[in-house]
Amino acid sequence: MAPRKPVTDWAADWDHLDPAWKENPFPIWDDLRARCPIAHTDRYNGAYLPTRYKDVQAIANDTQSFSSRRVVIRETYVEGLVGAPPITSDPPEHKPFKQLLLPAFTAEAVEKLAPSTRASCNQLIDSFIAKGRCDAAQDYAKFIPIRVIAKMLGIPDADNDKFIRWIYLALEAGITDPEALKTADAEMSAYFAGHVAKCLQNPSDNLISYLLTVKLNDQPLTPRDMQGILRLLLVAGIDTTWSAIGASLWHLAGNPADRDRLIAEPGLMAAAVEEFLRAFSPVTMAREVVKDTTVGGCPVKAGNMLLLSFPAANRDPTMFKDADKVVLDRQPNRHSAFGLGIHRCIGSNLARMEITVALEEWLKRIPKFALDGAVGWSDGTVRGPRKLPVRFPA
Amino acid sequence: MTEGRLKIRVIADRCQGHNRCRLTAPTLFQVDKFGNAQAAGDGTVPPDMAEKAKLAVANCPEFAVELYRE
Numbered sequence: 366m367a368p369r370k371p372v373t374d375w376a377a378d379w380d381h382l383d384p385a386w387k388e389n390p391f392p393i394w395d396d397l398r399a400r401c402p403i404a405h406t407d408r409y410n411g412a413y414l415p416t417r418y419k420d421v422q423a424i425a426n427d428t429q430s431f432s433s434r435r436v437v438i439r440e441t442y443v444e445g446l447v448g449a450p451p452i453t454s455d456p457p458e459h460k461p462f463k464q465l466l467l468p469a470f471t472a473e474a475v476e477k478l479a480p481s482t483r484a485s486c487n488q489l490i491d492s493f494i495a496k497g498r499c500d501a502a503q504d505y506a507k508f509i510p511i512r513v514i515a516k517m518l519g520i521p522d523a524d525n526d527k528f529i530r531w532i533y534l535a536l537e538a539g540i541t542d543p544e545a546l547k548t549a550d551a552e553m554s555a556y557f558a559g560h561v562a563k564c565l566q567n568p569s570d571n572l573i574s575y576l577l578t579v580k581l582n583d584q585p586l587t588p589r590d591m592q593g594i595l596r597l598l599l600v601a602g603i604d605t606t607w608s609a610i611g612a613s614l615w616h617l618a619g620n621p622a623d624r625d626r627l628i629a630e631p632g633l634m635a636a637a638v639e640e641f642l643r644a645f646s647p648v649t650m651a652r653e654v655v656k657d658t659t660v661g662g663c664p665v666k667a668g669n670m671l672l673l674s675f676p677a678a679n680r681d682p683t684m685f686k687d688a689d690k691v692v693l694d695r696q697p698n699r700h701s702a703f704g705l706g707i708h709r710c711i712g713s714n715l716a717r718m719e720i721t722v723a724l725e726e727w728l729k730r731i732p733k734f735a736l737d738g739a740v741g742w743s744d745g746t747v748r749g750p751r752k753l754p755v756r757f758p759a
Numbered sequence: 760m761t762e763g764r765l766k767i768r769v770i771a772d773r774c775q776g777h778n779r780c781r782l783t784a785p786t787l788f789q790v791d792k793f794g795n796a797q798a799a800g801d802g803t804v805p806p807d808m809a810e811k812a813k814l815a816v817a818n819c820p821e822f823a824v825e826l827y828r829e
Contacts, residue, residue: 468792472778635782697817705820709775714794 376401379414381438381649381672382540387742391689394677403663409438411669413654414677418701420661421678424652424671425705428456431652431671433708437536437746438651438670441543446550447589449597452650452708459707465579466594466711469517469572475715478513479722485512486726494730497759498737501618501727502750506610507603509723513715514602518595519571520560527556531596532604537744557595561588572598598712606716608647608749610723615750616641616691617724618736623693628728637693638720643700644691646676649746650704675701676748731757763828766802767812771795773823783818784811796823 372383375393380386386393394416397404404414415421424431432455435442448454451462468474489508493499508525515522531549539546560573568574576586576594586594617624627637652671659665679700682688703710710716734757741752767787769780776794780787787808788796804812804826816824 464793467776467794471790471792471794472781639779697814699818699820701820703777703820706775709777709820713776714778 376404377406378408379404379406380408381746382744387744390676390748391680394674394680395689398677398681402661403665405669409440409670411666412438412651413660413665413669413671414674415660415671416674416677416681417661418678418681418684421673421675421701422705424660424673425701425708427658428707430654430656430658430665431673432655433459433650433652434655435653435670436650437540438672439539439543439546440541443543443546443550446546447554447592447596449600450590450593451711452597452601453593456707461581462590462594463707463711465576465581466598469575470711470713470715472714475718478516478715479718481516482509482513482719482722483726485509486723487730490726490730494757495759498754498756500753501614501734501755502607502611502753505727506614506723506749506753507607509610509719510603510606513719514599517572517602518560518598519564519569519573524556527552528599528603532600535600536604536747540745553596553599554592557592558588561591561595601710602712602715604743604747604749605647605710605712606719608743608747609642609645609716609720611750611753612645612647612748613638613641613720613724614727614755615736615740615753616645617728618734618753618755620691621733621735623691624728624732624734626693627724628732631725633693634721634725636696636698638717638724639698639700640691640693640695641720642702643679643685643695643698645748646679646700646702647747647749648702648704648710649674649676649748650708651746672746675704733757765804765806765809765812766827766829767798767804767815768802768825768827769796769798770823770825771797773821775821775823777820779818779820780815780824783815784808787812787815 372380398416402417406412451459489505493504511525512522531553534545534549564573650673652673654665654667654669657667680688703713734755737756738754740750743751774795780796781790789799790796
């Protein structure tokens with residue numbers, strides 16, 4: 366990425382692509398929460414940044430003032446691209462779209478994918494355990510959601526390089542480079558058109574075939590809506606969970622007491638997964654302000670974008686005691702890592718299953734591990750380690 | 760004591776299907792195919808589940824779960 370003008374005032378000129386944010390955003394949010402809870406920047410054609418839980422919650426529930434038409438903040442918006450419904454839909458279109466997908470993502474439905482996910486984790490570990498080191502982000506965490514979502518959609522997981530490239534182009538490079546976004550859009554459209562055609566010919570037990578049979582408002586899905594849904598499931602299914610698994614392993618690599626406790630008390634895993642989701646929430650969605658209003662007493666103006674920072678809300682000390690600490694058995698834990706309001710993450714049960722299985726299998730096979738060099742974090746609004754070198758007794 | 764039985768309920772138009780209530784207290788909730796929760800049975804909370812029920816209230820991201828007496 367080209368060098369950017371450094372941020373000197375986070376309250377009036379914030380930039381989520383600044384190296385300080387990328388490395389460690391938490392002190393920035395803590396500072397803003399205390400002195401300017403609705404920060405603004407003139408970058409990105411004007412955008413707000415709320416950091417308090419109650420403001421994030423109020424915005425998420427006000428779909429009249431805050432539209433989901435655009436859910437990624439960019440320097441340039443390209444018109445005419447395929448959307449990603451239902452995440453890019455507002456009421457009343459949103460609900461029928463979401464109801465098409467929800468039954469495939471219930472806890473019962475995703476539990477059926479747990480055994481193959483467990484096998485997949487062990488296969489990945491087999492590929493590097495003898496070496497005594499690996500990149501836990503690139504060699505392990507990344508492939509877990511790729512394999513799960515590829516299986517659900519009925520597309521080959523051998524295409525993983527393509528998926529990762531599109532995610533990078535759409536969600537990282539595409540923030541500042543509209544050409545990157547257009548490239549991802551065109552390549553994904555061509556790719557999925559081929560797979561939709563195949564499933565039309567030979568329907569099988571996968572989500573593409575299922576989506577070819579459903580009716581939305583009594584009509585089959587349009588090719589454009591089909592394309593939008595498929596890219597949502599691919600993109601949102603991969604880098605988010607990749608980030609959550611990576612950040613959890615990053616924490617455990619640097620905090621052997623937590624690691625050893627989780628091994629000694631496996632019953633803590635469910636609470637620990639919720640706590641990792643709270644402390645290292647990977648996903649920040651954006652909204653477009655479509656109506657002048659006020660949030661937490663601050664005026665916000667239509668035409669600006671807004672970064673709906675669930676990760677910052679989840680570090681708000683008025684909601685969470687010792688908000689800046691990872692407490693494995695934290696109870697209660699009213700986190701909003703999967704969003705709030707109508708756009709609650711459709712894949713939340715799936716993500717929980719994948720994170721749980723990934724951590725359980727890793728800890729069984731690699732109970733002792735430590736960081737082995739510099740960690741690299743993603744750019745943009747899905748935060749997680751993209752480079753996570755660890756070593757362990759071979 | 761005139762206090763009634765402890766019961767739990769889910770406010771349907773707040774629930775967004777996070778599933779946290781069922782994860783916290785599986786026997787007290789049921790979830791439909793869209794992920795939306797409601798109290799199991801008539802919502803009665805057995806005495807040995809009272810603590811879990813309180814946690815289910817406190818864990819709900821949408822403030823959709825309530826305890827009451829009847």
